[in-house]
Amino acid sequence: MEVGRVQDIASSALFSGSLPAEFVRPDTEQPGITTVKGQLLAVPVIDFKNPDEDSVIRAIDDASRNWGMFQIINHDIPNEAIAHLQAVGKAFFELPPEEKEVYAKPPDSKSVEGYGTKLQKEVDGKKGWVDHLFHIIWPPSAINFKFWPQNPPSYRAANEEYRKHLHGVVDKLFRSLSLGLGLEGHELKESAGGDKLVYLLKINYYPPCPCPDLALGVPAHTDMSTITILVPNDVQGLQAFRDGHWYNVNYIPNALVIHIGDQIEILSNGKYKSVLHRTTVKKDRVRISWPVFLEPPPEFEVGPHPKLVDQDNPPKYKTKKYGEYAYCKLNKIPQ
Numbered sequence: 001m002e003v004g005r006v007q008d009i010a011s012s013a014l015f016s017g018s019l020p021a022e023f024v025r026p027d028t029e030q031p032g033i034t035t036v037k038g039q040l041l042a043v044p045v046i047d048f049k050n051p052d053e054d055s056v057i058r059a060i061d062d063a064s065r066n067w068g069m070f071q072i073i074n075h076d077i078p079n080e081a082i083a084h085l086q087a088v089g090k091a092f093f094e095l096p097p098e099e100k101e102v103y104a105k106p107p108d109s110k111s112v113e114g115y116g117t118k119l120q121k122e123v124d125g126k127k128g129w130v131d132h133l134f135h136i137i138w139p140p141s142a143i144n145f146k147f148w149p150q151n152p153p154s155y156r157a158a159n160e161e162y163r164k165h166l167h168g169v170v171d172k173l174f175r176s177l178s179l180g181l182g183l184e185g186h187e188l189k190e191s192a193g194g195d196k197l198v199y200l201l202k203i204n205y206y207p208p209c210p211c212p213d214l215a216l217g218v219p220a221h222t223d224m225s226t227i228t229i230l231v232p233n234d235v236q237g238l239q240a241f242r243d244g245h246w247y248n249v250n251y252i253p254n255a256l257v258i259h260i261g262d263q264i265e266i267l268s269n270g271k272y273k274s275v276l277h278r279t280t281v282k283k284d285r286v287r288i289s290w291p292v293f294l295e296p297p298p299e300f301e302v303g304p305h306p307k308l309v310d311q312d313n314p315p316k317y318k319t320k321k322y323g324e325y326a327y328c329k330l331n332k333i334p335q
Contacts, residue, residue, distance in 0.1 A: 005117055006131050008097060010207035019211040022127045029220070031239070031280045032213025034246050041240055041247035043067055045255070048172065049074035060173070061180030064260050064268075068222075068275030069240055071255040077165040079254050082231055084158040090233075090288055091152040092133065093205045103133065103147055112200075112330075113147045120330040123219075129281045130217045131205045137163045137292070138199035163199065166229065169256065170197075170294060173227055181268055183307055191267055191305050192226045193296035193322075200225075200295055206237065206279065206287040217279035217287065224329045225261035225293035232257065235287040241276040248280075262325070263296060266317040269304035298323030 013019060027033055044063040050056050063070035092100065105114030112119065112134045119132065135147040137159055149155045171189070178188035189197065206217040217237060232238060238249040238257065249257070265274045281287060296302055303319025318335065328335050 005097065005100075006127075006129055007093065007205065007207050010129075010209065013210050014208055017210050019209065019214055022125055023129055023209075023215045024211075025126060025214060025216055025219070026124075029216060030214050031216060031246070035239065035280070036245050036247050039247060040250040041242055042250055043240065044070040045252065046070055046072050047074050048072045048076065048169075057176045057179050060176040064177060064180065064264070064272040066273075067240075067242075068260040068265075068273040069249070069277070070258050071250075071252055072169070072258060073252065073255050075169050075256055077162070077169065077256070081158075081161050081165055082254055084154070085162040085231065085290060086233060086288070088149075088152050088155040088158040089133075089203045089290060090286075092149045092155065093131070093203070093288070095149075095151060099151060103149060105134075113144060115147075121332045123332070126219070128218050129206060129209050129215045130279070131207075133203045133205075135201055136198055137201045138167075139196060142198055142297075159201065166199065166292065169229065170199075170227075173229075173258065177227075177264065177268075177272065181271060181305070181308060183305065187305070187307070188264075188267060192263060192294070192302065193300050196297045196300070197226075198295045198297060200293040202291050202293065204279070204287075204289045204291070206281045208284055208286060209281040210283065212281045212283050215281055217281045220276055220278040222265075222274040222276055223259050223261035223291075223293060224263070224326055225259075225295050226263040226267070227294045228259035228261055228291050229294070230257040230259065230289055230291040232289040233287060235282055235285045237279045237281060237287045238289075239278050239280060241278075246278070249277075259291075261293070262329070263302050263322065266302055267305050267308075269308045269313060270316045271308070295326075296322040298326070 046059045103115040105116040115133045136142045174189035175185040236251045239246050262274045304315040
């Protein structure tokens with residue numbers, strides 16, 4: 001069993017009113033010091049039902065080049081499916097500790113799947129104010145139901161329903177990005193894993209924190225995925241780095257937050273940018289988010305797309321197996 005779940009630490013910390021030292025970020029990272037106050041970052045909002053497909057493609061292309069992040073509305077995932085996904089995830093984290101530990105990530109596992117707290121090598125021993133649950137929801141051959149909670153009983157049905165509606169969003173995003181790069185509509189997804197693309201769901205659970213100005217839920221990072229599709233609850237906490245400053249990202253109910261990840265930056269040979277982001281926490285409210293990371297299979301090699309490389313545009317990134325890339329990223333080893 002992994003010791004020191006943040007959810008348990010939060011109960012005693014809130015009682016004492018003090019934050020354990022390992023959660024206090026350096027001055028250069030503390031959100032109370034480094035966040036631009038009173039200004040929400042209006043990241044691009046894209047209407048997925050806009051009948052002008054060229055306009056949608058242009059908007060996604062522009063946001064991916066200049067922001068690395070955007071939000072999509074009217075995406076055809078029913079509000080009820082999102083609400084059900086959120087309800088069962090919240091219910092899992094409200095179970096007694098011993099019930100959650102049944103799904104704990106095995107200590108010797110090479111996979112991130114399971115219930116846990118520490119995800120990557122910690123810098124200077126500093127910890128994030130978050131617990132998490134990872135499990136793959138697609139493709140069927142990669143799913144390990146050992147990590148899918150059986151309580152609440154509707155957990156599996158809610159996740160499968162959400163996944164069913166997610167496929168159309170995934171395909172439209174990849175097609176739009178591919179066309180925006182001047183490729184054929186199918187080429188970018190094929191170069192990211194095609195039908196073997198892995199949908200890795202994560203639930204981030206950020207308990208109330210006695211000193212939210214000093215702590216971070218997840219410190220600054222880019223996602224190592226191709227694309228991340230994120231559903232937050234209604235507690236604002238996502239921040240993006242823009243023009244040298246950290247800003248709170250505007251929350252839009254039932255919108256999907258899209259992050260361009262490292263693999264799309266690599267495939268596009270730097271034309272699209274993975275977004276640097278982090279999460280903050282609250283003193284009196286629980287924040288929860290549900291990102292789905294779209295990842296190539298571990299043995300799948302990813303590098304700049306051949307059609308985007310020539311004499312004037314040499315490759316800016318190495319071609320390597322995704323599993324090797326992920327290992328280096330999590331262990332803070334240079335790529």
